[in-house]
Amino acid sequence: MNARLLDAGDGAVTIEFGDRIAPDLVARVRALDQVLEAAVARGELPGVIETMPTFRSLTVLYDPLQTTRSALDPALSALLQQADQPPRAGGRHWRLPVCYGGEFGADLADVAAATGLSPEAVVQLHSATEVSVHMIGFMPGFAFMGDLPPALSMPRRREPRLRVPAGSVAITGSLTAIYPWQSPGGWQLIGRCPVPLFDAEAGTPSLLAPGDTVRFEAVTPARLAELEAAISAGELTPAAWEVACDGAQR
Numbered sequence: 001m002n003a004r005l006l007d008a009g010d011g012a013v014t015i016e017f018g019d020r021i022a023p024d025l026v027a028r029v030r031a032l033d034q035v036l037e038a039a040v041a042r043g044e045l046p047g048v049i050e051t052m053p054t055f056r057s058l059t060v061l062y063d064p065l066q067t068t069r070s071a072l073d074p075a076l077s078a079l080l081q082q083a084d085q086p087p088r089a090g091g092r093h094w095r096l097p098v099c100y101g102g103e104f105g106a107d108l109a110d111v112a113a114a115t116g117l118s119p120e121a122v123v124q125l126h127s128a129t130e131v132s133v134h135m136i137g138f139m140p141g142f143a144f145m146g147d148l149p150p151a152l153s154m155p156r157r158r159e160p161r162l163r164v165p166a167g168s169v170a171i172t173g174s175l176t177a178i179y180p181w182q183s184p185g186g187w188q189l190i191g192r193c194p195v196p197l198f199d200a201e202a203g204t205p206s207l208l209a210p211g212d213t214v215r216f217e218a219v220t221p222a223r224l225a226e227l228e229a230a231i232s233a234g235e236l237t238p239a240a241w242e243v244a245c246d247g248a249q250r
Helices: 023-041 069-081 108-115 119-128 221-232
Strands: 004-007 012-016 048-053 057-062 093-100 131-136 143-146 161-164 168-172 175-178 183-185 188-192 213-218
Touching: 004 069, 012 069, 023 048, 023 057, 023 069, 057 069, 093 119, 093 221, 108 119, 108 188, 119 188, 119 213
Parallel strands: 093 213
Antiparallel strands: 004 012, 012 057, 048 057, 093 188, 131 143, 131 213, 143 175, 161 183, 168 175, 168 188
């Protein structure tokens, strides 16, 4: 497995597998992350604090008072040899509601026109595709998910918006995402999801994690309002959107 170990400050090293977004690189990153997690659990990597997977690389954060690059590099190189197998399955499965178009998906009509599809066909393709969480980045809880069908491939907007509402569902290239917070953003907005994606007080703050799979379910504006009210009242927790192994939603 070809990989480069790169400096990332005095307490981190980045293991880089390539320079593009591709399923094979995502799989390599996940496989290595699982191998490192197991090694840390066995006490084989003293000083390692956590790992940060991306599309094409994995950054290992360590305490420089407990270990050094000269000690870590041989151990990481040896573990790389164990990460040749496909990653283990085991991510969670989610079915998330989305209200497409209208005031919630300002770019849906433009996406349809640019792709030569009807708005209904865009919604059908997006909601019928099971996507995988590749990485968390940009902001807390922001999950980069792929891969969308090539028919939905769209560039980023030429002029990013200064304020993208929280919950906005967006696409660009082969990726889709949900904005957890109001923020600037340049992706194409096609809908709104009411499910909170980040809770700083939760044991696992980010709802989605690399290796999870997500399928979207189209809902009406009225249903979106009902869900938002129920979530706000505490009647629905994010766990309600997790799908069990038998396909039943919890």
